[in-house]
Amino acid sequence: MTLTVGSALPDFEAISSHGPMRLHDWLGGEWALIFAFKAMSPTCSTEFAVLETLHKAYEACGARVLGVSIxxxxxxxxxxxxxxxxxxCTPSFTLVNDPSGAVPRLLGFIDETASQASLYRTALLxxxxxxxxxxxxxxxxxxxxFSEILRTLKAVELTAQRKVATSSTWTDGQPVMLPPSLAQEQAEAMYPQGVKVLRPYLRIVAQP
Known part of the structure; x- marks a missing residue:
């Protein structure tokens, strides 16, 4: 199963590192980072170390964190x-280990082309x-x-709430852009502090 932007997240039940869980209930209407990991992997080892230092920053953004392995x-x-x-490093975020592969497969994490059970190094917001x-x-x-994923989380949270777009290097608090679909008259009414027009399709305002 392949999950793409806009896809509905499948539900599942599992025993997690924090006890029994049902995914949709665990989400609780919040944002979430769900990612695949492999134990005894050098790259995942360093990822876990970094992610643990960022865990509170994800929580501050209202996002839960879940790692899934086989x-x-x-x-x-x-x-x-x-x-x-x-x-x-002692990870405080939730982990689900599923040797059967059912949960990782449901999330599109399984590399079906590999000769042995293997996970894509995938992350979902x-x-x-x-x-x-x-x-x-x-x-x-x-x-x-995971620093870049955190930056992206802040960006998608903002653009989900406001009619704006963010640049490739945007960070929280920096100016944002307006979508071409927003008429200039509306833009000026929404942003009385000023709209910087570089091109009709490239308009910049302060982050709302």
């Missing part, structure tokens, strides 16, 4: 011990309406930037 609980437990000892707001897939040899 590893056995015992394997993940041993790996988490390694992370604690080697990287001083899920909106409060339980639809996919962003998908990101990296090669297994390259770690994902």
């Amino acid at each position: 590893d056995m609980d015992e394997t993940v437990s041993a790996w988490l011990g390694d992370l604690r000892d080697a990287l001083d 899920v909106a409060p309406d339980r639809r996919i707001a962003m998908t990101l897939t990296y090669p297994v040899t390259n770690g994902r930037s």
